[in-house]
Amino acid sequence: MDQIGRLIREYRERAGMTQSELAARWPRHARFGGGEGVNWKYIQDIEHGRKRIEDQTTLRKVCALLNIPLWRVGLSEYDPLSGVLSCASPFTRCFDLMELTLRQIWQLRKAALLREARQVLARLGSWLDVLQQELPPLQQRDQARFGHLLADYHCLRGVLAVDAGQYQQALAHYQQMEQLARQLNDPAVLAHALMNLGVEYDRRGELQRGIQYLEEACDFALEASKAWSVLVHSYLSRAYARAGEERRFLRANDTALRLSHVLAKNFIEDPD
The missing domain is CATH 1.25.40.10 (Tetratricopeptide repeat domain)
Structure with a gap:
């Protein structure tokens, strides 16, 4: 499966969209008349790596639609074709770093480096506490992404608590994850x-x-x-x-x- 296809599926599912719903909003290249809308089987082919997105402008539009960080598909925030700096949110880099940190903690746990995983997670938790207190009101897209990061954080806290036999703490973190998930829908x-x-x-x-x-x-x-x-x-x-x-x-x-x-x-x- 193609890496970009995996990312598109991951972020589509995060957004709660079906393949058909994404197909209806998919940006068409100008040589096909522009606008939006493709067959849902095309989305299936993209996600499974049977087809690739060759046009960078289309890929940028898909990333904007699904809130995929451009660095994850190997693109710069600066688009040389349009001269536009596409970093729409000042929090993008901050959220990208948090997402990367969470993935690294999962890798530490998979490697059975549980003490190191807990140490990094504790530092990330302190950072999240400060952000929740200091962040100004966020735009809807930023709110959704921050909510997903918080849900992932509580999931990981719960998993590490289970590893340590701290089942009551795990339950409390999973309950917080559920609250965030219901808000995110x-x-x-x-x-x-x-x-x-x-x-x-x-x-x-x-x-x-x-x-x-x-x-x-x-x-x-x-x-x-x-x-x-x-x-x-x-x-x-x-x-x-x-x-x-x-x-x-x-x-x-x-x-x-x-x-x-x-x-x-x-x-x-x-x-x-």
Whole structure:
């Protein structure tokens, strides 16, 4: 799968857009008449790397539409063709650095460098506290991006708390993540937050409460992507098994397997 295609899919899902919705707003090149609108299959081909965006002007417009930082697609904020500096927000570089820091913390955790991950996360938390107190009113796009960063931060805090056996702290961070996700109205973030809560309540032995959260997570996962649906249904099937609900376990497990086979087929067709 092409890296730019992955980014477009990631940010499309963050924005809560379907492929069809993005297709309707996709900027057409001037040689095709300009304006907006392409076939949704073209978006599918872009996201899976079967087609590439050759025109930089189109790529810049797509980045602006989905709020993708230009540096992530290898472009400068200065457009030499139009002479325009496209950094629309003074907070862009700050948010870019925060996003990069969160990704680095995830990598530290994957490498089992948990102490270092917690240290960097603590410094980032202090920075976020200052920003929340000092930031002036933000434009809608900046508010959404900052909200996503805060949700990612609380998710990571929760995961590291679980690693340390601090389950009550993890639950508190996942609850804050859920609040932010509902404000953002982002299906993927909501599915993630509700899934985390469901897993934690299941861990505490509150099986029905865990199932309630996981069932709600499934609803949002269906809006987000097949990958999220597979993950959430897998956890839900485990929760049903722990609760002794055999029929529901089989149904959730079958759904997870069916969707995973679809994903595997797509992967085989497009191994990049």
